[in-house]
Amino acid sequence: xxxxxxxxxxxxxxxxxxxxxxxxxxxxxxxxxxxxxxxxxxxxxxxxxxxxxxxxxxxxxxxxxxxxxxxxxxxxxxxxxxxxxxxxxxxxxxxxxxxxxxxxxxxxxxxxxxxxxxxxxxxxxxxxxxxxxxxxxxxxxxxxxxxxxxxxxxxxxxxxxxxxxxxxxxxxxxxxxxxxxxxxxxxxxxxxxxxxxxxxxxxxxxxxxxxxxxxxxxxxxxxxxxxxxxxxxxxxxxxxxxxxxxxxxxxxxxxxxxxxxxxxxxxxxxxxxxxxxxxxxxxxxxxxxxxxxxxxxxxxxxxxxxxxxxxxxxxxxxxxxxxxxxxxxxxxxxxxxxxxxxxxxxxxxxxxxxxxxxxxxxxxxxxxxxxxxxxxxxxxxxxxxxxxxxxxxxxxxxxxxxxxxxxxxxxxxxxxxxxxxxxxxxxxxxxxxxxxxxxxxxxxxxxxxxxxxxxxxxxxxxxxxxxxxxxxxxxxxxxxxxxxxxxxxxxxxxxxxxxxxxxxxxxxxxxxxxxxxxxxxxxxxxxxxxxxxxxxxxxxxxxxxxxxxxxxxxxxxxxxxxxxxxxxxxxxxxxxxxxxxxxxxxxx
Numbered sequence: 142x143x144x145x146x147x148x149x150x151x152x153x154x155x156x157x158x159x160x161x162x163x164x165x166x167x168x169x170x171x172x173x174x175x176x177x178x179x180x181x182x183x184x185x186x187x188x189x190x191x192x193x194x195x196x197x198x199x200x201x202x203x204x205x206x207x208x209x210x211x212x213x214x215x216x217x218x219x220x221x222x223x224x225x226x227x228x229x230x231x232x233x234x235x236x237x238x239x240x241x242x243x244x245x246x247x248x249x250x251x252x253x254x255x256x257x258x259x260x261x262x263x264x265x266x267x268x269x270x271x272x273x274x275x276x277x278x279x280x281x282x283x284x285x286x287x288x289x290x291x292x293x294x295x296x297x298x299x300x301x302x303x304x305x306x307x308x309x310x311x312x313x314x315x316x317x318x319x320x321x322x323x324x325x326x327x328x329x330x331x332x333x334x335x336x337x338x339x340x341x342x343x344x345x346x347x348x349x350x351x352x353x354x355x356x357x358x359x360x361x362x363x364x365x366x367x368x369x370x371x372x373x374x375x376x377x378x379x380x381x382x383x384x385x386x387x388x389x390x391x392x393x394x395x396x397x398x399x400x401x402x403x404x405x406x407x408x409x410x411x412x413x414x415x416x417x418x419x420x421x422x423x424x425x426x427x428x429x430x431x432x433x434x435x436x437x438x439x440x441x442x443x444x445x446x447x448x449x450x451x452x453x454x455x456x457x458x459x460x461x462x463x464x465x466x467x468x469x470x471x472x473x474x475x476x477x478x479x480x481x482x483x484x485x486x487x488x489x490x491x492x493x494x495x496x497x498x499x500x501x502x503x504x505x506x507x508x509x510x511x512x513x514x515x516x517x518x519x520x521x522x523x524x525x526x527x528x529x530x531x532x533x534x535x536x537x538x539x540x541x542x543x544x545x546x547x548x549x550x551x552x553x554x555x556x557x558x559x560x561x562x563x564x565x566x567x568x569x570x571x572x573x574x575x576x577x578x579x580x581x582x583x584x585x586x587x588x589x590x591x592x593x594x595x596x597x598x599x600x601x602x603x604x605x606x607x608x609x610x611x612x613x614x615x616x617x618x619x620x621x622x623x624x625x626x627x628x629x630x631x632x633x634x635x636x637x638x639x640x641x642x643x644x645x646x647x648x649x650x651x652x653x654x655x656x657x658x659x660x661x662x663x664x665x666x667x668x669x670x671x672x673x674x675x676x677x678x679x680x681x682x683x684x685x686x687x688x689x690x691x692x693x694x695x696x697x698x699x700x701x702x703x704x705x706x707x708x709x710x711x712x713x714x715x716x717x718x719x720x721x722x723x724x725x726x727x728x729x
Contacts, residue, residue, distance in 0.1 A: 198288030413487030520552035637662035
C-alpha cells in the first residue's frame, strides 16, 4: 500500500536548499568567468604599460605595415603567449607578432575593434572576445601612444584566454561535486525525515482513514515523544471515544430492537418513501407471515391495501391516522392500526393491535347481559303474574293462594341460585381470584358433593358411587373445589336416565391428579361439545328449564379448574353418557 505522504511533500523541506545551490552554481558560471576576464584584462593593461617602456615611440605618421616595427614586436613577444599589435589611427595594422610581415597586408582593418575604439575614445581600452585572426577567445588591452608631433598609434597587447576556460572547467567540476555532495546530504536528510517524521505521520494518516471508514477497534501507533506523539495521543482518545459512543449506540439499538421484538403489538417502520424497513415478529404473526419474511416484502406478502393506504396518507398529511382491518384467513381477526409520522427521518411508524379478543369479550359481555336479562326476566315475569293473580282475588281461595305462593317461592329460589352462581362466576373470572389455599382431599370432597345431590339422585333413582381409594390431595380452595364437584354431579344426575348411575373416580398420576365424573345419561351431541362450558349455553333449552338449571354450572366448573392452574375435558356419545374429567396439579 502506497504511503499517504506524497513525494512532493516529503522532499519539500529540501527543495529550497537544492534551488539555492542551483542558483549559486548558475550565478557562479555566469558571473565568475566575466569577473575573471575583467581581472585578466586589467592585468593585461598593466603588462601593456610595461611593454611601452621598451617600444620606441612613434616618430612619424605611418599608414602601412613597417618591417622594422614588425621585427620589434616579434622580438618582444618571443617565447610568450602574448600577442603585440601596433595599429595606425585609421585602423591599419602596422605590426603584429602573431602574423608574418606578408600577412599584415591581408589583415582586416581594426578600427572598429572594441578595445581599439575604446582606446581612441578614452586613450585606454580592453575587451575579451573571440579573435578572428587566431580563432581563440582572447583578452585585449589597448593604449593610445603619441610621439613626435602628429605621430600616434595604438599599441594592443593580447593574451589567449585559455586560463579562463581552465577556470570555468574547474568551476564546473567544483560545482558538480558540490551538487553531488548536496544531493547525498539531501538524501540522508530525507531518509532521516522519512524515518522520524513521514513514516509515523503516514501511519497516523492511515489510522485516521480507517477510523473515518468505520473500522472496529483500530489500534493507534504513534512515537513516544514529539509533536506527532501529541497528535497520536489525540487520535487515540478520539478512537476510544468513538468506540465508547458506538458501543452505547449499539446497546441502545439492541435494546430498542429487543423491546420492539418483545412487544405483543405489531410494529412497522418505513422510510420516507413508504418502503418497510423494520417489522417485529408480532406484526408478522398478525398478518400470518413466516418469521423469516423480509421487511421489504411485507406489503407484497400481506396483500393488505388498507395498510399501504394508511402509510401513504400519513406520509402525505404528516399527521396521525388510524384504521381497522378485518382479516378472515387463517382465522377471523380484527386489527386496529395506528400510524404516526417519524420526526427527522420522514418515515412512518405503524402500531398494529389485535382486537379479536377484545371484540370477543365485548360480544360475550353483550351476550352475558342479554342472557342474564333473559334469565332474570323469566322468574320475575312468573312471580309478577302469580302476584297479580293473587291481588286480583285468588288470595280468597286458600288452595289457589297456597299453590301460587309455592310457585312464587320456587321462582325466588331460582333467582337466588342464579344470583349465587353469577357472584361465584364473577369472583372466579376476576384477574386474581381470592383463593384460600389449603390441602384438599378430592376424594373426600367428592363424597361430600355426592351427599349434597343425594336427594335429587334418589328422586330420579340414580345411583352415585365414589370409588374408594387413598386420599388425593391438591392445594386449593376447598369451597370452590366442592362447588365444582357438586355442579358436575348435579349435571350428571339431571341429564341421566331413571335408574342410571354416576361414578366418581379420583387418581394421582405423577405431578397431576384427575377427577372423573362418568354418567349413563343422554349424552351430548358432538356439535355442542365445544360450547358447553360457555355461560348460559344449553344443549336442550326446554329440558334445562324443566330441570331448573341456571346455565352457569359448567362455566363455574371450567373457571374453578383454571383458577387452580388446571383444565377440564369432556368425552360424550349421544345416548350413551358422558365423562367429565378435571385435571389439577398435585400438592407439592
